[in-house]
Amino acid sequence: RADGTRLWSTILETAAFGGTPAGGINRLTLSPEDGRVRDWFRDACEAAELTVSVDALGTQYALRPGRDMSRKPIAFGSHLDTQPTGGKFDGVLGVLAGLEVMRSLNDANIETEAPLMVVNWTNEEGSRFAPAMMASAAYAGEFTTDAILAKRDAAGTTVAEALDAIGYRGGEAVGAQEIGAFVELHIEQGPILEAEGKTIGVVEGGQGIMWFDGVITGFESHAGTTPMPRRRDALLALSEFALAAERIALAHAPSAVATIGEAAILAPSRNVVPGRVAFTVDVRDPRSETLDAMEAALQEAAAEIAARRKLEIALNRIWRKEPVPFDAAIVAAIDQAAEGLGHARRRIISGAGHDACNLAGKVPAAMIFVPCKDGISHNEAESATQSDCAAGADVLLQTVLRLANA
Amino acid sequence: RADGTRLWSTILETAAFGGTPAGGINRLTLSPEDGRVRDWFRDACEAAELTVSVDALGTQYALRPGRDMSRKPIAFGSHLDTQPTGGKFDGVLGVLAGLEVMRSLNDANIETEAPLMVVNWTNEEGSRFAPAMMASAAYAGEFTTDAILAKRDAAGTTVAEALDAIGYRGGEAVGAQEIGAFVELHIEQGPILEAEGKTIGVVEGGQGIMWFDGVITGFESHAGTTPMPRRRDALLALSEFALAAERIALAHAPSAVATIGEAAILAPSRNVVPGRVAFTVDVRDPRSETLDAMEAALQEAAAEIAARRKLEIALNRIWRKEPVPFDAAIVAAIDQAAEGLGHARRRIISGAGHDACNLAGKVPAAMIFVPCKDGISHNEAESATQSDCAAGADVLLQTVLRLANA
Numbered sequence: 001r002a003d004g005t006r007l008w009s010t011i012l013e014t015a016a017f018g019g020t021p022a023g024g025i026n027r028l029t030l031s032p033e034d035g036r037v038r039d040w041f042r043d044a045c046e047a048a049e050l051t052v053s054v055d056a057l058g059t060q061y062a063l064r065p066g067r068d069m070s071r072k073p074i075a076f077g078s079h080l081d082t083q084p085t086g087g088k089f090d091g092v093l094g095v096l097a098g099l100e101v102m103r104s105l106n107d108a109n110i111e112t113e114a115p116l117m118v119v120n121w122t123n124e125e126g127s128r129f130a131p132a133m134m135a136s137a138a139y140a141g142e143f144t145t146d147a148i149l150a151k152r153d154a155a156g157t158t159v160a161e162a163l164d165a166i167g168y169r170g171g172e173a174v175g176a177q178e179i180g181a182f183v184e185l186h187i188e189q190g191p192i193l194e195a196e197g198k199t200i201g202v203v204e205g206g207q208g209i210m211w212f213d214g215v216i217t218g219f220e221s222h223a224g225t226t227p228m229p230r231r232r233d234a235l236l237a238l239s240e241f242a243l244a245a246e247r248i249a250l251a252h253a254p255s256a257v258a259t260i261g262e263a264a265i266l267a268p269s270r271n272v273v274p275g276r277v278a279f280t281v282d283v284r285d286p287r288s289e290t291l292d293a294m295e296a297a298l299q300e301a302a303a304e305i306a307a308r309r310k311l312e313i314a315l316n317r318i319w320r321k322e323p324v325p326f327d328a329a330i331v332a333a334i335d336q337a338a339e340g341l342g343h344a345r346r347r348i349i350s351g352a353g354h355d356a357c358n359l360a361g362k363v364p365a366a367m368i369f370v371p372c373k374d375g376i377s378h379n380e381a382e383s384a385t386q387s388d389c390a391a392g393a394d395v396l397l398q399t400v401l402r403l404a405n406a
Numbered sequence: 407r408a409d410g411t412r413l414w415s416t417i418l419e420t421a422a423f424g425g426t427p428a429g430g431i432n433r434l435t436l437s438p439e440d441g442r443v444r445d446w447f448r449d450a451c452e453a454a455e456l457t458v459s460v461d462a463l464g465t466q467y468a469l470r471p472g473r474d475m476s477r478k479p480i481a482f483g484s485h486l487d488t489q490p491t492g493g494k495f496d497g498v499l500g501v502l503a504g505l506e507v508m509r510s511l512n513d514a515n516i517e518t519e520a521p522l523m524v525v526n527w528t529n530e531e532g533s534r535f536a537p538a539m540m541a542s543a544a545y546a547g548e549f550t551t552d553a554i555l556a557k558r559d560a561a562g563t564t565v566a567e568a569l570d571a572i573g574y575r576g577g578e579a580v581g582a583q584e585i586g587a588f589v590e591l592h593i594e595q596g597p598i599l600e601a602e603g604k605t606i607g608v609v610e611g612g613q614g615i616m617w618f619d620g621v622i623t624g625f626e627s628h629a630g631t632t633p634m635p636r637r638r639d640a641l642l643a644l645s646e647f648a649l650a651a652e653r654i655a656l657a658h659a660p661s662a663v664a665t666i667g668e669a670a671i672l673a674p675s676r677n678v679v680p681g682r683v684a685f686t687v688d689v690r691d692p693r694s695e696t697l698d699a700m701e702a703a704l705q706e707a708a709a710e711i712a713a714r715r716k717l718e719i720a721l722n723r724i725w726r727k728e729p730v731p732f733d734a735a736i737v738a739a740i741d742q743a744a745e746g747l748g749h750a751r752r753r754i755i756s757g758a759g760h761d762a763c764n765l766a767g768k769v770p771a772a773m774i775f776v777p778c779k780d781g782i783s784h785n786e787a788e789s790a791t792q793s794d795c796a797a798g799a800d801v802l803l804q805t806v807l808r809l810a811n812a
């Protein structure tokens with residue numbers, strides 16, 4: 001068993017890096033706060049006698065030797081970056097529970113056949129740099145390292161510059177650290193486990209995700225003198241588009257979701273009819289065909305609004321992540337570990353994207369979920385109990401032992 | 407007659423202060439660019455032997471003596487600040503035509519009975535600090551100087567700090583410079599004169615204006631895991647409110663207008679359902695009762711959306727400017743001056759707010775409009791012809807002579 005009390009105190013301790021008055025964390029990837037929590041993580045890993053390395057995208061790998069060093073390590077972990085209005089558990093739980101697995105094995109003097117590795121993936125959240133789960137995607141070969149290094153945040157800073165700024169542009173090539181299998185513990189970020197009174201979610205896969213960048217180009221004009229019918233108001237066009245996106249998601253209920261998470265008027269002024277608006281769209285569903293249908297419907301809505309309001313709407317898909325099935329053998333190992341520990345459990349599909357979804361494209365991978373209060377995540381109010389976190393860490397530990405000693 | 411060629415060249419010369427690649431001007435009030443154009447204006451006035459003073463809100467007054475110094479000066483002018491996407495004529499024409507009136511009278515060695523004064527009012531646009539026409543409102547006694555000095559821009563800078571930063575916090579009390587009457591030349595900023603082939607608009611009054619600050623408080627949640635019906639999406643609520651505001655304005659067609667000019671998501675992120683949105687509303691109509699009805703309808707729409715979407719919408723009116731009738735005698739003087747010069751003209755109501763609308767609360771005031779291309783204003787494409795600008799300056803000169811020698 002993992003030491004749930006020690007795990008809980010590391011969660012509280014590291015929450016201070018970027019901690020907010022409302023009890024959440026604002027620790028955008030590659031920010032100074034992210035740099036400080038990385039330093040803390042490296043020191044804690046080294047204190048646990050792990051060998052830490054950093055790759056060219058800043059991902060941290062901490063290795064614990066096994067008896068059979070010819071085997072690839074069984075890896076686990078998640079991410080330490082957060083949303084601007086992030087909570088204390090999203091990603092953090094998976095990395096710190098991974099550290100706790102190492103510490104508990106050390107305490108119990110347990111050696112495994114395969115080596116073990118805990119990983120902190122760079123930029124899982126995708127809030128500062130798109131897409132989300134960037135470094136694990138590069139690890140899995142979905143993007144080249146150079147393509148990722150060149151991505152820019154809203155201020156124009158590249159990933160390369162941001163890595164350099166906090167000293168986390170590692171020397172190792174992305175993918176140089178080999179991994180045999182990947183297990184990720186995470187809060188559910190949805191309401192199902194809590195509603196059904198289950199402690200463990202045995203995650204069978206992740207739904208598909210599409211991200212779009214949109215720009216609406218109307219015409220700036222005077223708020224006092226321009227008659228309503230002559231306006232080409234970019235914000236009104238966005239308003240219609242946002243409501244259309246909601247309707248399109250509801251048309252594929254209950255599974256589909258669509259979100260306009262960013263929307264900004266260029267050169268906003270109280271007495272100027274908005275001429276240009278930039279926005280983003282996040283669309284998800286567990287079925288590939290539903291993603292296709294939703295994309296077509298969004299483009300159709302954009303074209304209709306643009307024609308009627310006499311303005312331009314450009315809607316460009318910048319990312320598509322297909323629905324991911326997890327590895328049946330690892331899913332079964334998680335299920336058995338949870339059963340062995342006596343935890344109420346159920347099979348579940350992840351609504352959020354996770355690094356494990358990218359790893360699954362390269363190595364056997366799966367995930368363990370624990371409940372979070374009211375299904376709330378990406379919010380400072382995000383909350384999980386100490387006992388559920390401990391239960392998740394126990395299942396992670398038992399799963400890892402099964403995989404490493406198999 | 408005024409020298410239309412010289413006027414045109416000063417318009418082009420000063421357009422360099424804050425000039426944009428697209429041929430417009432971005433010269434927000436009390437910005438460094440505004441400081442530079444003020445210095446230019448002071449120097450030009452002093453070269454024309456005017457006595458320049460600056461009041462505690464930065465307004466510049468340039469006096470030309472009259473034969474009867476016991477009379478209050480006949481004042482004219484406008485503003486040199488612009489919108490972020492401003493053009494070369496809005497405000498600028500009125501100030502530079504005022505300077506041209508002084509220069510032309512000097513050239514012709516004409517002395518007037520009453521003294522004359524050209525004024526550059528601080529923050530007419532209202533884009534950086536609300537409300538618009540701030541300094542002329544303080545001059546007319548609608549606000550105290552201290553209340554205005556304490557207003558803040560989006561970055562938290564006060565008017566007092568911004569004045570100090572460009573060295574334009576003058577020693578003179580607001581209102582210390584007495585004015586006998588005020589005449590303002592301006593581009594129409596609407597399409598009527600151009601459409602009807604008139605050169606001069608004889609402005610009989612200005613419509614009423616209300617400004618609101620709004621905040622929508624929903625709940626941040628995960629874009630991938632939060633089912634559509636559980637969301638409390640602040641941006642979707644804003645979208646419905648913006649479309650409701652459009653419908654409310656159209657219900658009072660053709661006169662009423664409503665505009666959401668600013669709208670910003672707090673802590674925006676692609677994969678976070680927006681939890682908080684701040685926005686502004688600008689509402690106008692020539693009739694007071696229509697303003698009342700629109701305000702009630704907007705509050706009703708906000709309450710309905712808030713209740714249905716289970717979030718909070720706060721909509722606070724921060725400014726109301728009643729419809730303003732201009733002084734009949736000055737309106738008649740403008741009409742006669744335009745007739746004497748042989749210009750096609752018509753009576754008109756101003757859709758935009760102007761410093762003259764504030765002055766009208768204290769002294770006899772009225773305005774002269776000239777056409778602008780396609781009615782476009784608050785846009786870098788704003789355009790007026792050299793001959794229309796010259797015609798406006800001529801009417802201004804003749805009107806001022808009538809008033810000063812009466």
Ligand SMILES: NC(=O)NCCC(=O)O
Pocket residue numbers: 090124125126132133189351352353354628629630677
């Ligand atoms: N787990 C998580 O919140 N990941 C961020 C990427 C996403 O939006 O799903």
Ligand SMILES: NC(=O)NCCC(=O)O
Pocket residue numbers: 222223224271496530531532538539595757758759760
């Ligand atoms: N003339 C002008 O554009 N003034 C700005 C204030 C307003 O919005 O009407």
